[in-house]
Amino acid sequence: MREAVDLAVSPRESLDVRYRRFGPVSSAGFGPLRVVWLLGPEANRFVFAHSELFGWREAFDPLVVVDGETALIVSDGADHERRRRLVMPAFTRHAIDGYAEIIRSNVDAAIDTWQPGQVLNLYTEMRRVIRRSTIATLFGPRLAEEEPELGRLLQHALAVVDRLAPWQQLQRLGAPSWRRAVASRAEVAARVQAEIERRRREPDADAYDVLARLMNSQDGDRSGLHDVEIVDQVISLIAAGYETTSAAAAWAMHALITDPQLARRVSAAAEDTGRSLTRPAEWRCVDGLVSEVLRLHPPAVLTARKVLESFEFDGVQVPARSTLLISPYLTHRLPELWPRPLQLDPDRWNPTAPDHRRPGPHEFLPFGGGSHRCIGAAFATVELTVLLECVARRVTLSPEPSDMTPVGLAAMRPRRGPFARVVAVDR
Numbered sequence: 104m105r106e107a108v109d110l111a112v113s114p115r116e117s118l119d120v121r122y123r124r125f126g127p128v129s130s131a132g133f134g135p136l137r138v139v140w141l142l143g144p145e146a147n148r149f150v151f152a153h154s155e156l157f158g159w160r161e162a163f164d165p166l167v168v169v170d171g172e173t174a175l176i177v178s179d180g181a182d183h184e185r186r187r188r189l190v191m192p193a194f195t196r197h198a199i200d201g202y203a204e205i206i207r208s209n210v211d212a213a214i215d216t217w218q219p220g221q222v223l224n225l226y227t228e229m230r231r232v233i234r235r236s237t238i239a240t241l242f243g244p245r246l247a248e249e250e251p252e253l254g255r256l257l258q259h260a261l262a263v264v265d266r267l268a269p270w271q272q273l274q275r276l277g278a279p280s281w282r283r284a285v286a287s288r289a290e291v292a293a294r295v296q297a298e299i300e301r302r303r304r305e306p307d308a309d310a311y312d313v314l315a316r317l318m319n320s321q322d323g324d325r326s327g328l329h330d331v332e333i334v335d336q337v338i339s340l341i342a343a344g345y346e347t348t349s350a351a352a353a354w355a356m357h358a359l360i361t362d363p364q365l366a367r368r369v370s371a372a373a374e375d376t377g378r379s380l381t382r383p384a385e386w387r388c389v390d391g392l393v394s395e396v397l398r399l400h401p402p403a404v405l406t407a408r409k410v411l412e413s414f415e416f417d418g419v420q421v422p423a424r425s426t427l428l429i430s431p432y433l434t435h436r437l438p439e440l441w442p443r444p445l446q447l448d449p450d451r452w453n454p455t456a457p458d459h460r461r462p463g464p465h466e467f468l469p470f471g472g473g474s475h476r477c478i479g480a481a482f483a484t485v486e487l488t489v490l491l492e493c494v495a496r497r498v499t500l501s502p503e504p505s506d507m508t509p510v511g512l513a514a515m516r517p518r519r520g521p522f523a524r525v526v527a528v529d530r
C-alpha cells in the first residue's frame with residue numbers, strides 16, 4: 104500500500120529511486136498481492152516478447168466497470184486474438200487518414216469560438232475537442248450530436264476508474280459514485296445498442312466510422328463480433344482514447360506556448376496540407392514534437408500484467424499470481440538511452456540528424472508493446488499532430504501561470520492548466 108501511495112504522490116522519484124537502488128527487478132507484498140517492478144529496456148524487451156506468460160483480465164480488472172467484459176484490454180488468449188483481428192480494420196492507415204479530416208474540423212470549430220484576450224485552460228479545451236472528435240469518428244455525425252450527454256455519462260463511469268485499485272474495491276461495496284458509474288455505463292451501452300439496431304434497419308453504405316467498420320468486420324469463417332462485443336469495443340475505445348490523448352495534448356500545448364520558435368516551425372510545416380498523416384512524405388518538426396511529448400510525458404506512467412506462470416529474469420524468480428508493472432516513464436528518461444533526457448528536443452527524432460538513433464520498441468513505449476500494444480497508437484498520434492498543427496497555424500497564445508506538476512498514473516497530466524491567453528486568432 105505504501106508503495107502505491109509513494110507512486111501516486113511522486114511517480115517520477117519513486118520509480119527512479121527503485122531502479123537505481125534495486126536494479127531491473129524488485130518487488131513488494133506477498134502472495135496474490137505481490138507487485139513486481141520490471142524496469143528498464145531489457146525488462147521491457149523480455150515482457151513484450153513473452154506475452155504467453157501474462158494475463159490482462161485480472162491486471163486490468165478496475166477497467167471492467169467502464170470497458171465491459173469483452174474489451175480488448177481485459178481479454179486473454181484466443182478471445183483476445185480473435186477480437187483484436189476483428190477490431191484492427193477500423194485502425195488501418197487508410198481509415199485513420201479519413202478520421203483526420205473529422206478531427207481537423209472539430210479542432211477548427213473549437214478555435215472559432217476563442218476570442219482575443221480570453222484565458223483558456225488548454226487541458227480542458229483539448230479534452231473537449233478530443234472527446235467530440237473521438238465520438239464523431241467512432242459513431243458518425245448522428246450520435247456525435249449527443250456528445251455532451253454521452254461525455255457526461257462516461258465521465259461518471261471514468262471517475263471510478265481513475266482511482267487506486269484498493270479504493271475502487273471499497274467503492275464497489277455500494278458507494279453512490281459506484282452505482283452512478285454502473286448506471287451511466289448501462290445508459291451509454293443502451294444508446295450504442297440502439298444505434299446498432301437502427302443501422303441494421305436503415306443500412307448506410309457510406310458510413311465509414313469505427314462503429315460501421317466493427318459491424319462489418321468478418322473473420323476467416325465469415326463470423327463477426329457479437330453485439331455485446333461491439334458495444335464493449337466502442338465504449339472501451341472512447342475510454343482508452345480520450346483521457347490519455349487529452350493528457351498528452353496538455354503537455355504538447357505547453358511546449359508550444361512556451362517556445363515561440365517551436366510554434367513557428369510547427370505552423371510553417373502545417374501549411375503543407377493534403378498529405379497522408381499516417382504516411383508523411385518527410386520528417387517534420389511536429390512529428391518530432393509529438394514523439395518528444397510522448398517520451399517525456401507518457402500518459403501511461405506504468406502498464407500492468409498478471410503473471411500466469413512463474414519465470415526467471417535477471418537471476419530473480421518471479422512467482423505466478425504476482426502483478427507485474429513496467430514503466431514507459433522511467434525508460435523514457437534514462438540518460439543511458441537518451442542524451443540530455445529531460446530536455447524536450449524534437450530534432451532528436453530527425454532521421455537526417457548526424458546523431459540520430461532510432462529507438463527500439465523496448466526503449467520508446469508510450470503505447471506499451473507486445474500482443475496488447477495500443478490499437479489506437481496511430482490514431483492518437485494523428486490526433487495530436489492535427490491539434491498542434493491547427494493551433495500553431497491559427498492561434499497566437501501567451502502562457503499564463505500554470506501548475507505543471509504531473510498527476511495521475513494511467514493518464515498523467517498537469518495538475519492545473521496549462522493556461523494561456525489568446526493573443527490573436529486567424530479567422
Ligand code: HEM
Nearest residue numbers: 175176343344347348403406470471472475477478479483
Ligand atoms: C496518447 C494516447 C494514448 C496512450 C498513451 C495510450 C497508451 C496505451 C497503453 C500503454 C496501452 C496498454 C498496452 C500494454 O499494456 O502493452 C494501451 C492499450 C490500448 N489502447 Fe491506447 N493509448 C492512447 C490512445 C488510444 C486511443 C486514441 C485509442 C482508441 C481510439 C486507444 C485504444 C486502446 C486499446 C483498445 C487498448 C487495448 C489493446 C489490446 O489490449 O489489445 N488508445 N494504450
